[in-house]
Amino acid sequence: MPSPVLQVHSLVKRFAGGFLKPRRTVLAGVDLDVQAGEVFGFFGQNGAGKSTTNKIVLGFMRPDSGDCRVMGKQCLDDAARAHVGYLPENPAYYEFLTGPELLAYAAALFGLPAAEGRRRARALLERVGLGREGDKRIGQYSKGMRQRVGLAQALINEPEFLILDEPFEGLDPLGRQLLKEIIGEERKRGAAVFLCSHQLLDAEGLCDRAAILNEGRVAETGTIAELKSRHPGLNLEQIFIRIVRGPVAAAS
Secondary structure, eight states: OOOOSEEEEEEEEEEOOSTTOOOEEEEEEEEEEEOTTOEEEEEEOTTSSHHHHHHHHTTSSOOSEEEEEETTEETTSHHHHTTEEEEOSSOOOOTTSBHHHHHHHHHHHTTOOHHHHHHHHHHHHHHTTOTTTTTSBGGGOOHHHHHHHHHHHHTTTOOSEEEEESTTTTOOHHHHHHHHHHHHHHHHHTOEEEEEOSOHHHHHTTOSEEEEEETTEEEEEEEHHHHHHHSTTOOHHHHHHHHHHOHHHHHO
16 A cells, blocks of 8 residues: 555644743644545644644644654655645735736746746636636735635645645635535545545535544544444534534534
8 A cells, every 4th residue: 555645643742831831732642644545634623733733744843752744755854845735724925916926926936937837827727716817916805716816826736735724714605616626626636635624514525534633632533434433323513523522512
């Protein structure tokens, strides 16, 4: 079996607790693996450690202990980052740029020739439904348009590993459907998709496997069918509530 695209082993991260306060443990030994050609859901309540995990995977932050690899390379290695596309939870871009200019800039950061960057930019704007409006300056974009152009920049390098952090935010029903179709296309292409979202009902039909993070640990992981078999009669959102808050809260 090929090596996983993402390998996370015994990841621990602590932060200073403030004056005379003990260090706060955010990640307490997280283990994950994501295979090529699968959509992996990574779910947890606010403060559970999802964003910290993403920052370590992206090489923005060092763990206190544990190992994190993308395509077999350490996450801090630029060679690993070259394979990653990332849509952040709150995209913030230069507002004076147009959509094509933003994507051409992102392409240049990945070392793509200018002509190829422009070609991919135009194709991706069409793909995310911004073909007619993409030439506006980003400062004139609605929240949904910003989310769409953010998805386009995450795809500019044709990544083997795609991290989508709250990708449904700001999208109307048509936008959510388009996003689901694009995620399916990326899976079919062979990319691994790491989907972090609070929209569990939208995510449920997309994910091959999922992990539910609770208090810095992976509380449960498995295929969606396996999770449902452990919690009969519940959908993914209800399973999440049961794990995080307990059976009584989930039933109420």
